[in-house]
Amino acid sequence: MTVKVCAIAGVGPGMGLSLCRRFGREGFHVAMIARTRSRLTDAAERLHADGIAHSIHVADVTDRKAVSAVFQRLGADVGAPEVLIYNAFHRMVCQPSMLTEQDVLESVRVNVVGALHCVRQVASDMRYKGRGTVLFTGGGSAVDPPPQVAALGIGKAGLRNLCFSLARELEPHGVHVATVTIFDHINPGTHFDPDRIAEAFWTLYQQPREAWEREIDFRAPAPFDAGGRISNT
Numbered sequence: 001m002t003v004k005v006c007a008i009a010g011v012g013p014g015m016g017l018s019l020c021r022r023f024g025r026e027g028f029h030v031a032m033i034a035r036t037r038s039r040l041t042d043a044a045e046r047l048h049a050d051g052i053a054h055s056i057h058v059a060d061v062t063d064r065k066a067v068s069a070v071f072q073r074l075g076a077d078v079g080a081p082e083v084l085i086y087n088a089f090h091r092m093v094c095q096p097s098m099l100t101e102q103d104v105l106e107s108v109r110v111n112v113v114g115a116l117h118c119v120r121q122v123a124s125d126m127r128y129k130g131r132g133t134v135l136f137t138g139g140g141s142a143v144d145p146p147p148q149v150a151a152l153g154i155g156k157a158g159l160r161n162l163c164f165s166l167a168r169e170l171e172p173h174g175v176h177v178a179t180v181t182i183f184d185h186i187n188p189g190t191h192f193d194p195d196r197i198a199e200a201f202w203t204l205y206q207q208p209r210e211a212w213e214r215e216i217d218f219r220a221p222a223p224f225d226a227g228g229r230i231s232n233t
Helices: 015-024 037-049 064-077 101-129 150-173 194-206
Strands: 005-009 029-034 054-058 083-086 132-139 175-182 215-218
Touching (some): 015 029, 015 194, 037 054, 054 064, 101 132, 101 175, 132 194, 194 215
Parallel strands (some): 005 083, 132 175
16 A cells, blocks of 8 residues: 655754644554654654654755755665655844845855755656645745844745746646745744644645645734724725
């Protein structure tokens, strides 16, 4: 029996864990990738309690050789991923006029280059099979950048550009590439609850080829005035 594999890069206690649970509930073996073993161990304990098949893989996504080794081991032990979700990110608080060259490079390294390292490990196999899904956790700072997280905005804008260009390259080969662009802080119990956002990723995965979307914007609901009309204020 062929095992469906979902590789998730950037697993922690928030969005990453929710993504693991969402795809794991559907029978996927969840391959969790993160730089910190303790985060993976904590997530693995939770998935074990939920009866979700999983494996942990320690790697820095900016290290091309380490990422390659993870996917080679995953392919040999379980199988090539049918789904790749890139959820890793780098965030710092700094006004744009105060950014250093290193600040910008580090954001691009994690938010874009790390994503590219992971994509390169699955793209050829997906193209050969004529199927597969690559999803990115995007950020609203790519579209409407707050100055205090300028570095993140630069990185997320690069990731969004990478997503759209990859979609144009891979869609003709049967590979769905898309992003869930989140326009606020992820916060359990709110509209931006990670479990709720994970549903958007599942929606993208399930879409038939003729209805593929490249982006789902996850925004706060529009406010209403007392008469039930949408307010523009």
